[in-house]
Amino acid sequence: MKKLLFVTLIICLIISSCSKNKPDGPLLIRIDNQTGFKIEEVFVNTGDGQHTFGTIEQGEKSAYSEFISAYRYAYVRLKINNVEYVQQPIDFVGETKLEPGKHTYILELLTFNNQIHLRSSHQKD
Numbered sequence: 001m002k003k004l005l006f007v008t009l010i011i012c013l014i015i016s017s018c019s020k021n022k023p024d025g026p027l028l029i030r031i032d033n034q035t036g037f038k039i040e041e042v043f044v045n046t047g048d049g050q051h052t053f054g055t056i057e058q059g060e061k062s063a064y065s066e067f068i069s070a071y072r073y074a075y076v077r078l079k080i081n082n083v084e085y086v087q088q089p090i091d092f093v094g095e096t097k098l099e100p101g102k103h104t105y106i107l108e109l110l111t112f113n114n115q116i117h118l119r120s121s122h123q124k125d
Contacts, residue, residue, distance in 0.1 A: 029051075
């Protein structure tokens, strides 16, 4: 009986020492303006929180804002020279939520078929 108890205790210790340690703390997101223009009224909705970042100069980064949860991409709306640009996710199927910590959404403008589109990419800081 003592052997069984000892073996069970050893197995429990091994399993608990192998478990992943997820970082604790807030999920912080900032915006990196790589559009080539000053962007205004920058609004981000992660589906579980939203924040208006305001105006971000060309090549600059915003301050971090705390979110409950987020994915590698989000709904983003902004204005450049009074023209509104929107990135609208269809869904988050197959996506994994970001871990707590600092993250950056990098915003760029891309041209496809003579139309300008807003694109964001994610970077873990």
